[in-house]
Amino acid sequence: MHTPNPPLGLAYIAAALKDAHYAYTVIDGTGSALDAVHPYPGRSDFMMQGLSFEAIVARIPRETTVIGIACMFSTLWPLTRMLAERVRAAFPDALLVLGGEHGTAVPQHVLKVSCFDVVVTGEGEETFVRLLQANERGTPLSEVKGVVYRDGDSVVNTGLSARQRDVDSIAWPDWESFPLEEYVNRHQINGINLGHSMPLLATRGCPYQCTFCSNPGMWTTRYLPRNPRNVVDEMEHWVRRYRVANFDFQDLTAVVKRRWAIDFCRELIARKLDVTWQMPSGTRSEVFDTEVADLLYRSGCRALAFAPESGAPEILEAVKKQVDIEALVRAARTALARGFMVSCFFVIGFPQETPATMRRTMRLIRRLAVMGIHDVAVTKFVPYPGSQLFRQLQEAGTIKLDDEFFVSPMDFYTTKAPSYAPAISSRRLYLTMLWMFTNFYVISFLCRPARVARVLWKAIVEGAEETRYAKWFVDVFYTRRHWRKLRDRTSA
Ligand code: B12
Ligand code: SF4
Numbered sequence: 001m002h003t004p005n006p007p008l009g010l011a012y013i014a015a016a017l018k019d020a021h022y023a024y025t026v027i028d029g030t031g032s033a034l035d036a037v038h039p040y041p042g043r044s045d046f047m048m049q050g051l052s053f054e055a056i057v058a059r060i061p062r063e064t065t066v067i068g069i070a071c072m073f074s075t076l077w078p079l080t081r082m083l084a085e086r087v088r089a090a091f092p093d094a095l096l097v098l099g100g101e102h103g104t105a106v107p108q109h110v111l112k113v114s115c116f117d118v119v120v121t122g123e124g125e126e127t128f129v130r131l132l133q134a135n136e137r138g139t140p141l142s143e144v145k146g147v148v149y150r151d152g153d154s155v156v157n158t159g160l161s162a163r164q165r166d167v168d169s170i171a172w173p174d175w176e177s178f179p180l181e182e183y184v185n186r187h188q189i190n191g192i193n194l195g196h197s198m199p200l201l202a203t204r205g206c207p208y209q210c211t212f213c214s215n216p217g218m219w220t221t222r223y224l225p226r227n228p229r230n231v232v233d234e235m236e237h238w239v240r241r242y243r244v245a246n247f248d249f250q251d252l253t254a255v256v257k258r259r260w261a262i263d264f265c266r267e268l269i270a271r272k273l274d275v276t277w278q279m280p281s282g283t284r285s286e287v288f289d290t291e292v293a294d295l296l297y298r299s300g301c302r303a304l305a306f307a308p309e310s311g312a313p314e315i316l317e318a319v320k321k322q323v324d325i326e327a328l329v330r331a332a333r334t335a336l337a338r339g340f341m342v343s344c345f346f347v348i349g350f351p352q353e354t355p356a357t358m359r360r361t362m363r364l365i366r367r368l369a370v371m372g373i374h375d376v377a378v379t380k381f382v383p384y385p386g387s388q389l390f391r392q393l394q395e396a397g398t399i400k401l402d403d404e405f406f407v408s409p410m411d412f413y414t415t416k417a418p419s420y421a422p423a424i425s426s427r428r429l430y431l432t433m434l435w436m437f438t439n440f441y442v443i444s445f446l447c448r449p450a451r452v453a454r455v456l457w458k459a460i461v462e463g464a465e466e467t468r469y470a471k472w473f474v475d476v477f478y479t480r481r482h483w484r485k486l487r488d489r490t491s492a
Pocket of ligand 1: 003004005006007008009010012013068069070071072073074075076097098099100101102105120122123124125128190201212213214215250251252281379384385386409410
């Protein structure tokens, strides 16, 4: 189970429908019932948050002809498929459409094992509107770029649609149709708790091609930042509308171009919105120098994450991460000196991983702890559908596309998750991950006992999360117990 976030992708889709004057109903299955928790079919250690399948189906207006469902995480595919079956039973004639990362990654598989009629691949706004127009006019789906559909016994893929180049013309998310305040009031969002927060997207795409990431297949390598003024206009709008104090940027990598970062910060500083913002999903570090760090901080940015992924250059080369570790460490030092909360993301267990490469990663983690980095996240490698490594492992017959595989990222922090590195056993990977966390936090504590104690005190006593490990503590001490109680109440 993970913290649900306001569904930004769907809010963009809703805005596109509004712009095109289509009548639509939004059902936010999670956000509409954040306090309802149900048992997860077939896994007693998982829980499902939100409306039941039956309640979702009951909210779909009877006259609906096209039903779109989003599946961002492959981990959610088994549930999405079960929901689609219920929807299909109640609406046998409706066109059932899947959108989001998962369908884009494995559209053929989706159509083979489920009752979806069409998969919208890649960026969804224009494609979904074109699909609706084609459906309305009876035009063949083969004329709609960006869709995959069944045609008799075969599956037709019209190819990824071209990305919207004029990103400033994309309508802002239609949050009015979603129970956004339910998320905001409970701090159901990605970043550390800096007050009432909502998500924002300042850029689209990422120019890099890391082999473990689904980005190139989903967004291509076209990185398009929005006009800084347009981004700040949107922030100002939400500050007025929802009284938000903080924005969590959901960008794949917000800061790539130095000029853009500087212009954006200057615009935000000039507008005096009195908000903070953060980049919890991670950002590239290449343009992060003293001037950029200072402007980011003055514009309200308080927390960010860099993703070295590994401390071993041979692993970075193998996965095409294109990161210079020493430059990243310098950027992290600059960020710390300016007062940012800094996290670093690591992945262990890439197919090329060996005990020696993991030792190098451990050395980097210890070095970052001594430097004063606030958090690290160490996860085990999972071949995410849509990534180059996924395709390679699938071709090699290592992956079987079943529910167990799709939910495996949920088992990161247990011994269940498999190892894809022939040189490392699953158990060793798990223990190394724990050892890396232990090393980082023990060293952090020894180097800065007062800081760690203050953060943990605030987390445990006040439930306030200043860092990711504080968020984890709050999760263990409060949130999980809270969910268990809610589950027992829901099923009573
Ligand atoms: C924010 C975020 C999170 C947040 C929460 C997200 C949430 N619940 O909303 C948190 C921190 C919880 C998170 C966790 C994880 N995340 Co994450 N996350 C993101 C991130 C950075 C932003 C999502 C977003 O808002 N995108 C912006 C919107 C506009 O894009 P979109 O949702 O894709 O929507 C567009 C299209 O998909 C389409 N579309 C979407 N829905 C629909 C519906 C219909 C009907 C149609 C027609 C079209 C359509 O149109 C939209 C507009 O163009 C993405 C990367 C990214 N930038 O997309 C990764 C990403 C989704 N995460 C990813 C991963 C791997 C994870 C983790 C496994 C990481 C980890 N190591 O633990 C966990 C797993 C969580 C779980 N239990 O499954 C992968 C998913 C890969 C996959 N196939 O599963 C992504 C794609 C990053 C990547 N490139 O690798 N994540
Ligand atoms: S991992 Fe990050 S840098 Fe690499 S392609 Fe994905 S979003 Fe871009």
